[in-house]
Structure formats: structure tokens, C-alpha cells
Amino acid sequence: MNIKNKKLDLNEFMQIRENVLLDWPTGKEVNLEEAFVFQKSLPAHLSFSSLLADAKKNQYILIQPRAGVAALDKHIELLQYLQDVGTADCLPSTIDSYTRHKRFQEAQQGLEESIVEGRSLLNGFPAVNHGVSGCRRLIQSVKVPVQVRHGTPDARLLAEITLAGGFTSFEGGGISYNIPYSKNISLEQTIRDWMYVDRLIGLYEEQGISINREPFGPLTGTLVPPSISHAVAIVESLLAAEQGVKDITVGYGQCGNLIQDVAAIRTLESLTQSYLEEHGYTDMKITTVMHQWMGGFPQDEAKAYGVISWGAATAAFAGATKVIVKSPHEAMGIPTMAANAQGLMTTKQVVSMLKDQRMPLTQELKAEMSIIEQETRSIVDKLFELGEGDIAVGTIRGFEAGVIDIPFAPSKFNKGLILPARDNVGAIRFLEVGNLPFSDEIKAFHAQKLQERAAYENRSVDFQMVIDDVYAIGKGKLIGRGSKGEQQ
Amino acid sequence: MSHTIVLGVIGADVHAVGNKILHYAYTQAGFFVVNLGVMVSQEEFVQAAIESEAKAIVVSSLYGHGEIDCRGLREKCIEAGLENIKLYAGGNLVVGKTPFKEVEEKFIAMGFDRVYPPGTDPKTSVDDINKDLASL
Numbered sequence: 158m159n160i161k162n163k164k165l166d167l168n169e170f171m172q173i174r175e176n177v178l179l180d181w182p183t184g185k186e187v188n189l190e191e192a193f194v195f196q197k198s199l200p201a202h203l204s205f206s207s208l209l210a211d212a213k214k215n216q217y218i219l220i221q222p223r224a225g226v227a228a229l230d231k232h233i234e235l236l237q238y239l240q241d242v243g244t245a246d247c248l249p250s251t252i253d254s255y256t257r258h259k260r261f262q263e264a265q266q267g268l269e270e271s272i273v274e275g276r277s278l279l280n281g282f283p284a285v286n287h288g289v290s291g292c293r294r295l296i297q298s299v300k301v302p303v304q305v306r307h308g309t310p311d312a313r314l315l316a317e318i319t320l321a322g323g324f325t326s327f328e329g330g331g332i333s334y335n336i337p338y339s340k341n342i343s344l345e346q347t348i349r350d351w352m353y354v355d356r357l358i359g360l361y362e363e364q365g366i367s368i369n370r371e372p373f374g375p376l377t378g379t380l381v382p383p384s385i386s387h388a389v390a391i392v393e394s395l396l397a398a399e400q401g402v403k404d405i406t407v408g409y410g411q412c413g414n415l416i417q418d419v420a421a422i423r424t425l426e427s428l429t430q431s432y433l434e435e436h437g438y439t440d441m442k443i444t445t446v447m448h449q450w451m452g453g454f455p456q457d458e459a460k461a462y463g464v465i466s467w468g469a470a471t472a473a474f475a476g477a478t479k480v481i482v483k484s485p486h487e488a489m490g491i492p493t494m495a496a497n498a499q500g501l502m503t504t505k506q507v508v509s510m511l512k513d514q515r516m517p518l519t520q521e522l523k524a525e526m527s528i529i530e531q532e533t534r535s536i537v538d539k540l541f542e543l544g545e546g547d548i549a550v551g552t553i554r555g556f557e558a559g560v561i562d563i564p565f566a567p568s569k570f571n572k573g574l575i576l577p578a579r580d581n582v583g584a585i586r587f588l589e590v591g592n593l594p595f596s597d598e599i600k601a602f603h604a605q606k607l608q609e610r611a612a613y614e615n616r617s618v619d620f621q622m623v624i625d626d627v628y629a630i631g632k633g634k635l636i637g638r639g640s641k642g643e644q645q
Numbered sequence: 646m647s648h649t650i651v652l653g654v655i656g657a658d659v660h661a662v663g664n665k666i667l668h669y670a671y672t673q674a675g676f677f678v679v680n681l682g683v684m685v686s687q688e689e690f691v692q693a694a695i696e697s698e699a700k701a702i703v704v705s706s707l708y709g710h711g712e713i714d715c716r717g718l719r720e721k722c723i724e725a726g727l728e729n730i731k732l733y734a735g736g737n738l739v740v741g742k743t744p745f746k747e748v749e750e751k752f753i754a755m756g757f758d759r760v761y762p763p764g765t766d767p768k769t770s771v772d773d774i775n776k777d778l779a780s781l
Contacts, residue, residue, distance in 0.1 A: 253710075254656070254657040254658065254708050254709075254710060255657055255710070257657065258657045258684075260657060263713075267710075267713065276740070276741075277740055277741075278710075278712065278713060278740060279709075279710070279740070280708050280709035280710060280740055308659070337659070337661075338659050339659065339684075340659070340682060340683055340684050377661065377662065379662045453764060456763075456764065486741075486742045488763060488764060489737060489741075489742040489743075489763065490707075490708075490709050490737035490739075490740065490741060490742065490763070491709055491737075491740050491741050492741070492742065493741060493742060496742070565661050565662045565665060566661060567659045567661035567664075567682060567683040567684070620669060624666055624669070624670075627662060627666065628764075631764050
């Protein structure tokens, strides 16, 4: 293994860079010196870092949609609508799936066909094809900061173009945008490629231009236990910090049990902060983002609003800095502009109403926080051990060993031995712990929690329980009870 | 009866959850499942069907590009000598909320035998496959 968690040498970075910019013709438009000047010329209200700092200081919750269509004019229209009608505090450009896999030629065809047909055939905004000038036109057409949201294993060219284009936040990471988003790409490759992205952002930081980085919290979005996503977020934060990133928003996908979700957001921030400090990264700005429920949604829009509202309420009780909002069209795929704005308005109403209410630190909350902390620490500490102190090496070895394992992931570099299921109050527990390095006490805790539910439902703890839980919210429940345990 | 089914998520789509559930449900139903996982090209579907002598290909797509990704699959099957193979598609097959009737018509016109909306119980397609393959 030829990788080290060490700041990339600038000459080496510049050498790699020459090739990165050749991946698509628009790469030629990127001039780093000129990009610094452009970023510095942008007004403060377009800076993600400033907005996040303000929200954290003044304890209000930012709301952000997902959105992206193929054509530039339509995309600008969409973002302006979400800003003006949807009252989004910050905006995204969700990148289409061809671009995510560097299939720029197919993205180009999809873009051209979309313009001809007058509707988007792509599921996002092909930022690389639009190039630096297209991105700048977009950024200068809106009044709030814009983030790149995607799922790209090799995001080097995308980062070069969008950062030069005026985006001030970049989602993803070498683990969170590999294991849930690809099949055959090695972790060593993606961790290395994301070191490049983080080093690039570090170069902007050195110029006094703060670019926010957001490791993707929800991973596969399907019953991911908090300690799994926390471990990934912490590792990606450590890797980013080493390359010079200073502003990080760690993420988490709502599970649905309030106590577990509040405990997750609170421990996510404190654990990340603590690991960064322990490893000498002391001048970091850390904020949190909670994603409203990422799994299957009800088809009915009224029911979907229920799920969205619960996500908004949970983010407020937890005190997340930002919440990523779903739309009432979630079950059907990509929402219309109007439906997307309605999800935002629903969320804004709830987080505003709950602005002054946070969940107090009860015994139950403390207990749940303690479980998450113990589990997360046992995973992350094991990764350091496996890497003999190097977290990049340890993470790669850890995935090979299944010491860190993501449920339902498509990647062959993920062991895939763990299985999650809900306990009798809907918190997500481990039905199979696989090779996670948990203590016997923790393992027994999970087994007992699932036994409680199985006894209540008069069924066995097995894969059918997992399937029932995957479908449950779409069917109007949180817990996929067997027929005998069903509450009307 | 133990039918052989090729299963996979087409194109650049990485949605793995439904794929794992279908694999489980089809195996439980007694099918022999050749699961190609996520990010499967049309060529890989056809190749796997030839090699396994499958009677049906079940294509999933959740990310919206299904419309582009599925075009021409029927023609590729015919070119490869799989004239009678049954083609099934399911998921969020087009970008944006579209009446399912329109989606279904579009995919039937592309040569698919059956089309399913998102959130369909695996049992529905199991029953259909059993019915469709019984007559072959």
C-alpha cells in the first residue's frame, strides 16, 4: 500500500493537476491564480463558511434543498425559485450521475437532448460540462451560498471547475463517496483522489478563502447506525484537516427515533472536535448537518410532509447547524420545482417554531450518547491501530477486515457483514455486528434490544425484520412490525 | 419451478438496497438469481443472460436515467439471439414525477414485458415471473 495521511507535496499536486485538467476540455478554463481573485471578489453573503458560522453562533438552523437540472438557464431558474419561494438559506447544485462517474460525453449528450426536449433528462447539473464560466453565471445569479452536492468517487476535476466557478462548499469524501457510490473502485484510489480535493481547498484556505467541506453523512441512507456514519465522518475530517481544510460540516442521516437522533448529532460534533484536537488540528470550525430521512418515502404527498416535518423537528431538537430537506415527491424521484419549495417551506415553518427549544440532557439521552461514543471510539481507535498510527492506511485495512462496515453498500471493498434493524422503540441497532470491534457488553446490548422487539412481535430476529424496516416508513410506520405485533 | 433470472441495476446507478432485497426475495421464491449488482451495462445484462441461459432479465433503476439507459436493450437481446427473453423494469424510471401510465407505455414501447412503479412488493414480480415463464 502506497498511501500516507500526509499533506500532499505541492510539486506533486501540481504534476497530478496537469493531467486532471485534461479530463474534459473545460478543464483548460481553470486558472488557479485567477480563481483566487474571483473567489475573493465574491460578497460575504455568498460564503458558506460565513453563513454556517453565523448560524452556529446565533443558534438558528439553516435549511438547504437538493436540486439540479441539466440546462444552465433552467438550473438558475430552479435555484432562484428555491431561494425566493422556498426560502432556502443556502443552495445546492446536485450533480448528475454521468458526471459523478466522469462519463462527460454521456452528460454532454444528456445536456443537449435536455435542451432540445425542454425537460431535464439528467438527474442533476453537469457542472464540468458547463465549465467555469457557466458556474460563475450561476453563482452570480443567486443571493445565498451554493454547495456542490454529488456522489463522485473521483471529484478532482469537478472540484477544480466548481471552486474556480465560485462554489464555496464541497460535499463528499474518499470513503463516503466511494463505498456507497461505486462498485469496483479501491479505497486507496478514492482516498488519494480526495486528498487532492482537500489539498486544493487547502490552497484556497492559504489565500484566506474559506471553503466549507462536508463529508457525506448518510452513506447508503438505509438504516445506518450512528456509530458507523460517525466513524466515517471523523476519518474524513482528519484526512481533510491534514490537507489544510479548516471548515468542516459533519453529517448524519436521521434514523427516526428522536433520542437516538439527538444523541447522534450531539456526539457527532463533540467526537469530531475531540479527535481533531487530539491529532493537533486545533483551529478548525466544526458544524453539523442533519439529513431528513434518506430511506424510502410514502407515495402520498400528505404523508410525505409528515416525514419531512418530523425531520425538521428532530434537527431542531438536536440543534444541528443545517438540515437537508426532502420533498413530497421523494417516493417518485426528482421533485418539481414547486414540490421542492414546499418541502423547504414545511421545514422552515417547523425549525422556526422550534427555534428556542432544544432537547434537555436527560438520562435516556445521556445513555444513548454514551453508547454511540463507545462504539464510535472503538471503531476509530481500531483503525488507528491497524494503520500503526496512520488513519489512511488504517481505514483501508479496516474495510478489508470489516472493522468498519457499511450496510447495503454496493462496493466490493466493503465487507457487508453487518445488518441493522430497529429495536422496540425504533432506534437502529445491530442485528449482525460482523467484525466490528465492539465489546461483549455492547454486543449484548444490541442483541437484547432486538430480542425485546422480537418477543413483542412474536417473531424471530432475522433478515425479514430488516426488509420490513426498510419498507416501513413508506408504508406509514417507523418499525416494520410483523403482523402479530402491529399497532393500529 | 427454478427459473434462472438475471438481476441488476442499470447504467451509472448505484442504488443497492432494492437490489439486495430483490435478490433475497427471488431466492426465497425458488429462482436461481444471477445478480450483477449495481452499475450494469446493457452488454453485461445480455452476456449474463446468454451464459446462464436465463429466461428473464429484471432491470432496476432508481436514479432517473432509466429512460436513457434502457433504450435499445430489447434490440441488443434480439441481436444476441435472445428473441424470447422476458424483460422487466422497475423503479423511478424517468426524471421527475410522471404518471405511471405514461412511464409504463414508454417502456412497453421500448420492448419491456412488464414495468413496475417504485415501492412494488417483490411478491408482485415473483408472481408475474412465475406466470410469464410457465408458458415458455
